[in-house]
Amino acid sequence: xxxxxxxxxxxxxxxxxxxxxxxxxxxxxxxxxxxxxxxxxxxxxxxxxxxxxxxxxxxxxxxxxxxxxxxxxxxxxxxxxxxxxxxxxxxxxxxxxxxxxxxxxxxxx
Amino acid sequence: xxxxxxxxxxxxxxxxxxxxxxxxxxxxxxxxxxxxxxxxxxxxxxxxxxxxxxxxxxxxxxxxxxxxxxxxxxxxxxxxxxxxxxxxxxxxxxxxxxxxxxxxxxxxxxxxxxxx
Numbered sequence: 072x073x074x075x076x077x078x079x080x081x082x083x084x085x086x087x088x089x090x091x092x093x094x095x096x097x098x099x100x101x102x103x104x105x106x107x108x109x110x111x112x113x114x115x116x117x118x119x120x121x122x123x124x125x126x127x128x129x130x131x132x133x134x135x136x137x138x139x140x141x142x143x144x145x146x147x148x149x150x151x152x153x154x155x156x157x158x159x160x161x162x163x164x165x166x167x168x169x170x171x172x173x174x175x176x177x178x179x180x
Numbered sequence: 181x182x183x184x185x186x187x188x189x190x191x192x193x194x195x196x197x198x199x200x201x202x203x204x205x206x207x208x209x210x211x212x213x214x215x216x217x218x219x220x221x222x223x224x225x226x227x228x229x230x231x232x233x234x235x236x237x238x239x240x241x242x243x244x245x246x247x248x249x250x251x252x253x254x255x256x257x258x259x260x261x262x263x264x265x266x267x268x269x270x271x272x273x274x275x276x277x278x279x280x281x282x283x284x285x286x287x288x289x290x291x292x293x294x295x296x
Contacts, residue, residue, distance in 0.1 A: 104284075113186075113273045113287040114224070158224070168285070172223040 073097045075171035077159050082177045083149055091144045091157050091174045099164020105133050105144045106158040108173065114158055117144070146176075154178045182208045184276050186288035193264055194296055200260045201291045203274030209254035210276035214285060215247070218271045230257055264295045 074096045083089040095103070102121035106114035120126055120135035120142060132145040144157055156173040163169055183206040193199050203213060215227045215236075228244075230236035230251035238244045248260040257276075261268055271292050275285040 106287075111271075111290075111292075113275075113290040116284050116286065119284060160224075168226070170224045170226075 073169050077171045077174045080175045088147050093142045093159035095140050095161045097161045097163045101162040103142050104160045107155050109155045182286040184286050184288040190292045192294045198262045203257045205255045205276040208278045212277045213257040214275045215259050216273045266295045269295045
């Protein structure tokens with residue numbers, strides 16, 4: 072079957088660093104996406120990884136290990152506005168996005 | 181980045197009525213549009229995929245006669261919830277993709293539907 076696991080909720084402090092993990096098992100693999108979703112809003116695209124390694128984009132970085140079925144999203148210099156849910160999604164062999172349930176990130180002052 | 185709009189943003193209707201939700205790609209041509217539903221604290225659930233000018237492909241368990249999708253142009257897709265019931269109350273989100281299957285999906289702001 073297809074499965075994506077990520078923690079339900081995480082808490083971090085403003086200015087700190089947080090790493091949100093995602094493990095997946097899918098039929099085929101055509102890349103992994105991270106989206107940010109603020110409460111009551113639609114998701115916004117953060118990153119796409121299809122090759123192993125780290126992709127850095129400003130304060131956010133995303134890492135992928137295909138052999139381990141593992142990805143993480145790293146957020147640095149956390150700001151209060153980073154409080155949101157972070158959704159991990161993989162694209163399977165049919166090019167369909169399989170979504171995780173999301174990780175709710177709570178930032179405390 | 182690409183902009184996708186949805187209208188209305190919120191709708192409240194009586195049970196038994198039909199509701200139409202529009203999804204527009206504002207600055208690009210969307211060859212493919214997706215309709216999702218999200219219940220509180222749950223993951224996005226894909227309802228259907230539509231390509232311009234052809235019939236939508238519905239996910240298993242989604243009633244195509246209840247959720248009518250029309251993708252009449254490269255910038256507009258509509259979802260009509262027919263004979264809505266309280267259990268249809270949810271957050272409906274569309275997304276659009278401009279090119280091939282590996283192109284990023286850009287999401288609309290979502291439509292919150294409440295059926296009384």
